[in-house]
Amino acid sequence: MIKRLWANRSKAKASLPHTEGIPPENVPEHVAIIMDGNGRWAKRRGLPRMAGHHSGMKTVKRITIEANRLGVKYLTLYAFSTENWKRPKAEVDFLMKLPQQFLEIELEDLIANNVQVKMMGHREDLPPHTLSAVEEAISKTAGNSGLVLNFALNYGSRKEMLETVQAIAADVREGKLTPEQINDELFSQRLLSGELPDPDLLIRTSGELRLSNFMLWQLAYSELWFTDVYWPEFTEQHFHEAIEEYGRRARRYGGV
Incomplete structure (x- = not known):
């Protein structure tokens, strides 16, 4: 039943005009999203x-379904940053409950549709x-081989890089x-995202035009796309x- 619900929705989406004209070779392997604008x-x-x-939690489900349908292999969502602890305690407590609520509702769907859940972030501070x-x-979901849904939870790129440098030292x-022996490849592998390829495309919603301490090393050659939409x-x-x-876009990685 669960898998059929996803399949029916995907079939309906496939019939919409805006789903046409995206050749499979143009679909990025790894999409990262800064999900901004919930409060506003x-x-x-x-x-x-x-x-x-x-x-915003409902949007996570919709975009995960669509990314899976389009053939995106990795979807990384910036769910909570190391700086977000500065927010009012009531809001932080609510945000810390959202992963539990989302997964309680959606985990069976994710399993049925071969989605693998991962997390990158600093586990020690999480409730x-x-x-x-x-x-x-x-x-x-460890045995699933479809879309990797990677939550950046209590994640901060500067902290990630500093801890990686300390570990290498x-x-x-x-x-x-x-x-x-220290090179780009070694450093990348030692980061929290070491099992994943670098994002091909970064999306940020809400009109803000900054990276906000998100995957600073990994986004070096990613294509950036911003929208005013919350x-x-x-x-x-x-x-x-x-x-x-x-x-x-033509991705030249510093070449001609």
């Missing part, structure tokens, strides 16, 4: 910020209920590595627009 979306409607975060929900999803001190309003159509724009 709610404020404009006279709602509490938490209502925006709850609505037990948040961490246990995520780790259960990771465990139960410790290995050099202990004789496990020589300075000459995350709760971000639709499959917007996702297609980003991918279509990505397909029109």
Whole structure:
């Protein structure tokens, strides 16, 4: 039943005009999204910020389904940054409950549709209920071979890079590595995203034009796409627009 619901929705989407004209070779392998604007979306409607975060959770499902249907292999979502702890405690507590709520509702869907859940972030600061929900999803989907849904949760790129440098320096001190062995490939593999390829496309919603400490090393040659649309309003159509724009760009990686 669950798998059929996803399949029916995908079939319906396939018939819409905006799904045409995206050749498979133009679909990025790895899409990363900074999901921004939940609070402002709610404020404009006279709602509490938490209502925006709850609505944004529904967008996560819709875009995950569409990414899976289009053939995206990796979808990384910036769910909570190391800087987000500065927000009011009530909002932080609500945000820490969202992964548990989302996975309780959607985990069977994800399993049925061969989606593999991963997480990159600093686990030590997460509440037990948040961490246990995520780790259960990771465990139960570990054998899946479809779309990798990677949550950046309590993630900060500067902290990630500093800890990677410290770990590499410790290995050099202990004789496990020589300075000459340190290169781009080694450094990338030691990052929290080491199992994933670098993002091909970064999407940021809500009109902000910055990276906000997100995958600073990994995004060095990613294509960037920004929209004024708030995350709760971000639709499959917007996702297609980003991918279509990505397909029109020439990626030269510093070459001619």
